[in-house]
Amino acid sequence: MAMNKLPKLNLRDRAVLMKTPLISGLAPSVQARMLELAMPGTFAARGIIFREGTEAEHLYCILSGYVRLFRLGRDGREADIRICGPGDVFAECMLTMGPRHRYSAQAAENVTVARFDLQKMRMLVEREKEVARALMQVTANNLLSTMECVANDRLQTAPQRVAHYLLANCPPEGSEISIRLPFQKSLLAGKLGLAPEALSRAFSTLKPAGVTVRGRLIQIHDVSALKQI
């Protein structure tokens, strides 16, 4: 057994990683193998994690913070494809569809991740059915939510998208609810496929429906009214 000089996750990060959908469902022995492979990564706000076109080396599981997956347009404009938060896995497609990234990833704020070397993961997937199953699950989940994103882009207006987001991220109880946005509004705008101004206007549109915005705090005075939008 060769001595492993690679950097390891600290205890705190380990604990977070264990709670992750990628890992939590595995048998303890397999979890241990995954922890073996996990390398820590930290990125400052706005730090680039990888760029589209470059060769993929890792798959990532977020431990804290939010990450923006986006693509560059010919004219330099950027379009967000997906916003990932704690527990989310990204670049998992590079296991089979490499070698080059099809999109860029950027830390939207200070971010810590667990990185898994793709080569080693391929070997582990080959040996451990459970890991294959977990990855399949994660990928299928990502696919379904991306498909839903396409559908929402195509048949919802801006206020509808916002209402949909709020309803999807609020406790199902009660009629009066308040939500704290986990990230900046500009990031939410990107996630919903809107310019920041359009998000602002969408919130204004929802005000008559009982939505109050103050900073990151959003109050919904009547949940059922929002569902009608």
Place this chain on the structure above:
Amino acid sequence: MAMNKLPKLNLRDRAVLMKTPLISGLAPSVQARMLELAMPGTFAARGIIFREGTEAEHLYCILSGYVRLFRLGRDGREADIRICGPGDVFAECMLTMGPRHRYSAQAAENVTVARFDLQKMRMLVEREKEVARALMQVTANNLLSTMECVANDRLQTAPQRVAHYLLANCPPEGSEISIRLPFQKSLLAGKLGLAPEALSRAFSTLKPAGVTVRGRLIQIHDVSALKQI
């Protein structure tokens, strides 16, 4: 070995299925197992294959024809999420993310498919790593193209989307090329997230760039000019 009363694929369909990415990479013995499970399905033009909200029973691999995956809006409008053609697999997410379909599937024309019972597939995936790998590959592929779809929707105009589609579906040779659309224009419009009228106008816009349309036949007089759009 119990006598199997299930309908089987005919020889022709078997041959087509074997060429499919889902099957072609497998070892012969595993291919045989897959063929065992494959049940034939035919759908008339406009026939509904399954509806969103219903319980998923199969995953599908298309043998001939095109299938429209779409979602219903609250107001009854429909938005296409993906257009699948021969060799494509759909509803594969239902292996792990069931039990209910998140979108509907409709035959855009006469269609033949191979259906695989989800229960049996789950067992086969458990036994045969190769099948798991093939499905992982298919799903990752679907995820990447769906992500690209989101990006294209968000940063390309209608003429750009059409140009992109044409360039992605033409032989890379020469500067003068003609393409035969494999399906109706209304379907292409849906695939690109456009109303049929918008597709028509996009083609008009491309006429100065050397694109001629007559029925399903499209002539591109200057490929490199199209790339500038």
Place this chain on the structure above:
DNA sequence: CGAGTTCTTGAGCTAATTCAATTTGTGTGG
């Protein structure tokens, strides 16, 4: 408290949708 960033609001503009009418294409039966 103050400086920088993020967010909001306004005005003008553009892309794409909707609705309606015409043309073209396709398939069927005489």
Place this chain on the structure above:
DNA sequence: CCACACAAATTGAATTAGCTCAAGAACTCG
């Protein structure tokens, strides 16, 4: 094989949603 009938595609006109640009307000953090 042609004519007819239905479906699909195109074109025009009006409308709408969202974008861009620019300025002002609010929030955040040191």
